Amino acid sequence: MSEQTRLLVLGRQGSGKGTQSMKLAEALGITHVSTGDLFRREVARNSALGRKVSTYLDKGALVPDDLVIDVVMNQTADLAGWVLDGFPRTMAQGQALVDALDDSGVDLAIELDVPVHQVVGRLSLRRVCDGCGAISVAVADDDSIQLCNACGGHVGRRPDDTVEAIELRLTSYDRLTGPLLIWLDSLGLLATVDGMGTADEVFQRLLAVIAERLVLSVETVDAPTSG
Numbered sequence: 001m002s003e004q005t006r007l008l009v010l011g012r013q014g015s016g017k018g019t020q021s022m023k024l025a026e027a028l029g030i031t032h033v034s035t036g037d038l039f040r041r042e043v044a045r046n047s048a049l050g051r052k053v054s055t056y057l058d059k060g061a062l063v064p065d066d067l068v069i070d071v072v073m074n075q076t077a078d079l080a081g082w083v084l085d086g087f088p089r090t091m092a093q094g095q096a097l098v099d100a101l102d103d104s105g106v107d108l109a110i111e112l113d114v115p116v117h118q119v120v121g122r123l124s125l126r127r128v129c130d131g132c133g134a135i136s137v138a139v140a141d142d143d144s145i146q147l148c149n150a151c152g153g154h155v156g157r158r159p160d161d162t163v164e165a166i167e168l169r170l171t172s173y174d175r176l177t178g179p180l181l182i183w184l185d186s187l188g189l190l191a192t193v194d195g196m197g198t199a200d201e202v203f204q205r206l207l208a209v210i211a212e213r214l215v216l217s218v219e220t221v222d223a224p225t226s227g
Ligand SMILES: [Zn+2]
Pocket: 129, 130, 131, 132, 133, 134, 148, 149, 150, 151, 152, 153
């Protein structure tokens, strides 16, 4: 485990991968790269990329491979260590990532496993502030708008968190990410972690898996030179 660690965090939308990726980045001293955040930022700025991306996000559809690969390669080019959150989502993206990386490749891909009915419940209550981006949990599943305690912005449902869009994304996940998980596993890169429980409980599981899996690879790499 070091500032050069390269991790992928995979899981259904609502599995908590954003929160866990941030915690991992902080604990390991690596950079959290979230394609979702990046895209939303470009959409808010109404850049050329943002306009392209918003046509997909508004429908709850996935952004096409070539577009997302360009963006990720751009973002990670100068970084030693990172945790990728929201990428890759498909086999093609996974292969493109491994092809584009140098020999150090990816250290570990972690799938956060949370059952479908659980993530639907979590997503339908997720609210976001249009001012500061803070994520909160609503008490009721309605479309009311609250004011943000931190910045006074409007706190409401994200446009892509409607039931229809959530279901579309979950179906896409099983169809597109399923083969990617099998492929990562065949390379010996996949660890599946139970994503149920509090954020801290899940985080402790992640740290344990990373310590167990990456100590082995670090020893292998260090063996010839260590005295
Ligand atoms: Zn706010």
